[in-house]
Amino acid sequence: MPRNKYPEQTVEKILNAAERLFAEKGYARTTLQDVIDATGLSKGAVYHHFKSKEEIAAKVGDRIGAQVTGELARIRDDTALTGLQKLQAVFAVSLMPQRQQRMRRVLPHLWDDPQFLAIEMHDLLEKTIPIYIEPMIRQGTADGSIHTQDPAALAEALFLLADLWLSPQTRPTTPAQQRARCAVFRELTQGIGLDLLTDEQAERMAEMCEGE
Template identity: 40%
Template structure:
């Protein structure tokens, strides 16, 4: 079949098919040939025309897994019904409860061990999530008195890096007891920094995520 003249259609087909395979077979067990076979009318060359590797494909797939929470996060950010601290709490819980979190953990439990993805996670956190979402909410909290800090940018960066990297069980393996100890330390730390946003409900979601990661790695 001739290549579609609209590359966006072809790219979306590749990503839709790849996401389905990653979730069914797992990222590590899916090959480019599997994607070619599932598409049926595209060659490897056609796929490599748009994506240089399987890694590039999953980089493009991951945002699709989290799309469902984007509108919720924007709604919270723009709301005038909550304090900055309340917005930060809701933002955190919405992000953690996103179904894409568990779907990715099941499909690719070792993904964050890849230095390329770890670097991407750090870059996305500091260059996108912090300035566009977390820092503005913290500044709002400082203005309304719900957050006590003189360093909104640094606080936002430290919180998100620790949340997305240090306490992320997809990156650092730990037992249930070790994880609870890390969480309790982190909970006290962020409270001392002026953003008491961690509680047992957050621990419950994170522990479920940790358990899925450990199960899929076995």
Template identity: 35%
Template sequence: MGRNKYPEQTQEKIVEASIKLFIEKGYEQTTIQDILDALNLSKGGLYHHFKSKEEILEAVKQKRAQYAADMLHDLIDNTKAANAKEKLKKILYQWGASTQTHSFDTILSSQSNNPHFVMGALQNAVNQDAPIISKLIEEGVKDGSIQTTEPALCAEIFLLLLNFWTSPVLFKRNLDETKKRLSYLQSLMCLLGLDIIDNEFIENIAGSYDKTGMF
């Protein structure tokens, strides 16, 4: 890669090449030299942007968070449904079926034992994603399709349980154990007045985990 007078473009190319390598080889097996070879970049050119492979991984995590947020906003703007509850169900189904999101998750699964990394993901779920879901729940309360008294708290609980408690990566669970917890989450959300999980969603999300080799 020749000298690029736009540093942000070079940085983006480093992240994109690293994502591809992390998916193909795994994060631990990918070396800095692999990244340099993929880009025809010098060590100085890479270290100008990232001091270590760990910093590149942090950039990947940030890119995943931004991708998820952008995708969620796009789905909200473009998904049509009879009411807010049906719209939220459609959005969650498409969100869960995203191969790009699960590709990111395959990379980040290598950091499941890293407390700092997991804490950052928890904070993103509560501070970034939950308020978006909460607005949809509020719309459902207004149109009568959702019956819950605390939309904001309900959104936080839902995302924390869905993204972390049911995760086969964080707790080293198999397919059956994961589906059992997704089914229990379905029952729990019904009790909270947010019955947006159906059997099709459970099969979809479990299948996505299976396809990306998380079991």
């Protein structure tokens, strides 16, 4: 068999086809064979790069996440914002309706797949929180907009709570349950002087849960 001279293009073709199918049919109803058929590639060519639908979905998620981390870096490095303002900007970017709807269409609920849940927790604790969030909180303690004795612990607590408990992407959730979680999250964060989640953002999250 001749060697593929453009493996990166093949991978992108597979990921593009998969993301389109996940959006159209839903992750659960899309099979690996559907992805193979949509690419026009041989089964062997697809299996050379990906062994399962789950592996493909993880890479699709990585692509979406890469766009977010670019925006997190921009917010972290913005010298015009206080530490608290940076955290508020992170919530605004992360909860953009278009991004949330895209993730909801193309990725499974984390609760339904322990592999995705473990990947998300690892990425949060080893990459997102220490590289992007903790520096914002450290800046906030220095400029007086955030008050904590332990910026690293607060960063982990806030974003594990937000990403794995508050997010409707974690598990199927009704609008009423989502509104209740948002209310509790706001009580907790406002109680320590952090106004992070707006009424509008909370309602958008609840609306995403309709029909589940």
